[in-house]
Amino acid sequence: MKIILSGIIFIVPGLVLGRKVNSYYPWPQGLLTAQSEFSDVGGILLGMRRLSADLAWIQTLQYYGGQESEESEDEHQEHEHNFGGGHYPELLAYCQRVVKLDPYFHYAYLYGAASLAWNLHRYEQATSLLQDGIKYNPNYEKFYIYISAMEFSQKEDYRKAIPKLENIIALPECPLMVKVILAHIYKREKDYFKEYNLWVDIAQEDKRAEYLDQASSRVAELKKIIDIRSDKSVK
Amino acid sequence: MNKIFSIARYTLKESIRNKIFYVLILFGMIIVGSSLLFGALGGEQVLRMIVDLGLSSIEILALLTAVYTSVTLILDEMETKTIYLIISRPIKRYQYLLGRYLGVISAVGISMLIMAGGHLLLLLLKGWHFEIAYLFSLILIFEKILIVSALSLFFSLFSTSVVSSISFTFFFWILGHFLQEMKFLFMKLSQSLPISLKAVYWFLYYLIPNFQYFNLRDQLGGQNYNLEVLFWSFVYGITYSAACLVLAGLLFSRKEF
Numbered sequence: 001m002k003i004i005l006s007g008i009i010f011i012v013p014g015l016v017l018g019r020k021v022n023s024y025y026p027w028p029q030g031l032l033t034a035q036s037e038f039s040d041v042g043g044i045l046l047g048m049r050r051l052s053a054d055l056a057w058i059q060t061l062q063y064y065g066g067q068e069s070e071e072s073e074d075e076h077q078e079h080e081h082n083f084g085g086g087h088y089p090e091l092l093a094y095c096q097r098v099v100k101l102d103p104y105f106h107y108a109y110l111y112g113a114a115s116l117a118w119n120l121h122r123y124e125q126a127t128s129l130l131q132d133g134i135k136y137n138p139n140y141e142k143f144y145i146y147i148s149a150m151e152f153s154q155k156e157d158y159r160k161a162i163p164k165l166e167n168i169i170a171l172p173e174c175p176l177m178v179k180v181i182l183a184h185i186y187k188r189e190k191d192y193f194k195e196y197n198l199w200v201d202i203a204q205e206d207k208r209a210e211y212l213d214q215a216s217s218r219v220a221e222l223k224k225i226i227d228i229r230s231d232k233s234v235k
Numbered sequence: 236m237n238k239i240f241s242i243a244r245y246t247l248k249e250s251i252r253n254k255i256f257y258v259l260i261l262f263g264m265i266i267v268g269s270s271l272l273f274g275a276l277g278g279e280q281v282l283r284m285i286v287d288l289g290l291s292s293i294e295i296l297a298l299l300t301a302v303y304t305s306v307t308l309i310l311d312e313m314e315t316k317t318i319y320l321i322i323s324r325p326i327k328r329y330q331y332l333l334g335r336y337l338g339v340i341s342a343v344g345i346s347m348l349i350m351a352g353g354h355l356l357l358l359l360l361k362g363w364h365f366e367i368a369y370l371f372s373l374i375l376i377f378e379k380i381l382i383v384s385a386l387s388l389f390f391s392l393f394s395t396s397v398v399s400s401i402s403f404t405f406f407f408w409i410l411g412h413f414l415q416e417m418k419f420l421f422m423k424l425s426q427s428l429p430i431s432l433k434a435v436y437w438f439l440y441y442l443i444p445n446f447q448y449f450n451l452r453d454q455l456g457g458q459n460y461n462l463e464v465l466f467w468s469f470v471y472g473i474t475y476s477a478a479c480l481v482l483a484g485l486l487f488s489r490k491e492f
Binding site: 012044045046047048049050051054057058061102104107175176 | 273276277278279280283284287288291294295408409411412413416446447450452453454455474478
C-alpha cells in the first residue's frame with residue numbers, strides 16, 4: 001500500500017503542476033532532423049540547446065567566412081573585398097540548423113537573411129529563413145522590416161529600400177554587416193555623405209580587422225571624393 | 236529540527252573539506268574563463284556565447300558535485316560502518332536522511348554561487364548589462380540540482396551500488412531533458428499506437444522529472460518567462476524533490492544494518 005501511495009506521490013506533481021507549467025512554455029519541438037549532427041543531439045539530450053546553437057553558429061561563420069572549394073585564392077580575396085560575395089550554396093542549411101536548435105536566436109536569422117539577400121542575392125531563401133523566425137517570434141518586428149527591405153532591394157528599388165534599412169540599423173541587435181550592406185547601397189546610389197558617416201560609425205563600433213580595414217580605406221577614398229573637412233576620423 | 240540542522244551542518248563541513256569540491260570549483264572557474272576564447276569565435280555574439288557556456292558549465296559541474304556527493308554520502312558510511320554511530324543515537328532515520336540532503340544541497344549551492352560570482356564578474360567586465368533572467372536561470376538550475384540530489388539519494392538506497400546509482404541518475408537527467416522531444420515524436424505516432432502503449436507513455440511522461448521546465452537558460456532569447464511560470468516551476472521542483480525524499484525515507488527506514 002505504501003509503495004502504491006508513494007507511486008502516486010511521484011505522479012501527482014508531474015501531472016498537476018507539470019501541466020500547469022507546460023501551458024506557459026511554447027517549447028520549440030521537432031528539433032532532431034535528418035540534418036542533425038552528433039553535437040546537436042548531445043546538446044538536446046543534456047538540455048543545452050542554446051550552447052549547441054552557439055557551436056553551430058560558429059561553424060556557420062567559419063563556413064561563410066572560409067574559402068569555397070571551387071573558388072581560387074584570387075576569387076576568394078575578391079569576394080572578401082566585396083564582403084560576403086561568392087556562392088556558399090549551403091548557407092541557408094547552416095542557418096536553418098542553428099535556428100532549429102534555438103528558434104529564439106534573432107541575430108542568426110538577421111545575419112543569415114541579410115547575407116543571403118544582399119550579399120548572395122538569394123532573396124527567396126532569405127525570406128523563407130525570416131518566415132521561420134516569424135513563426136516562433138511573431139512579435140519581433142525587425143523580421144517584418146527586413147522582409148519589406150528585401151522586397152524593395154529585389155526589385156532594385158533602392159530609394160524605398162534605403163529608409164527601411166536605415167530603420168533597421170537604428171534598432172539594437174542589428175548585425176554590423178547590415179550597416180556595411182547599407183554603406184554599399186549608398187555607394188551605389190552615390191550618396192557619399194551618408195556613406196562616409198556610416199563607415200565612420202562602423203569603424204567606431206567594431207575594431208575587428210575585417211570591417212576596420214574596409215572602413216579605413218573607404219573613408220580615405222570618400223574624403224578625396226567629397227573633400228570632407230571633418231573632425232571625424234577612423235581611429 | 237535541531238537534529239536535522241546539526242547533520243546538515245556536519246555534511247556541509249564534510250563536503251567543503253573534500254578536495255573534489257575544490258577541484259570542481261577550480262575546473263568550473265577555468266571553463267568560465269575559457270568562455271572568453273569561445274566568445275571570440277562567435278563574431279558579434281561574444282556576450283551570448285559567454286553567458287551560455289558559463290551557465291552550462293555551472294550546471295554541469297553542480298550536477299557532477301551533487302550526484303557524486305549524494306550517491307556516496309550514505310553508501311560510504313554504510314561501507315565503513317560509521318553509520319552505526321549515528322543511527323544508534325536518539326535520532327530518527329528520516330531526520331538523518333533529510334539532514335544529509337540539506338547539507339549536500341547547501342554545499343552545491345555554495346559552489347554554484349562561487350562559480351556564478353566569477354562568471355558575473357567576467358560578464359560585467361566585458362560590458363554585459365545585468366538581466367534578471369540570469370538570476371532566474373541560476374535559481375532554476377538550482378531547482379534541477381535539488382531534484383537530481385533527491386533522485387540520486389533515492390537510487391543510492393535503492394540499488395546500493397555507486398556505479399548503478401550514478402548511471403540511473405544520469406539516465407533520468409537525459410530523459411528529463413528529452414521529454415519534450417519524446418512528446419513531439421509520440422504525438423506524431425500516437426494514432427497508430429495501442430491504448431496500452433499510450434498509457435505506458437503518459438505514465439512515464441509524468442513520472443520522469445521534466446527538466447525542461449527549469450531550462451530557462453535555454454529560453455533566454457525567447458523571453459517567455461514570467462513570475463507565474465517561475466512560481467509553478469519552483470513548486471514542481473520542490474514537490475518532486477519531496478516525493479523522492481519520501482520514497483528514499485521509506486527505503487531507508489526498512490533497511491537493516
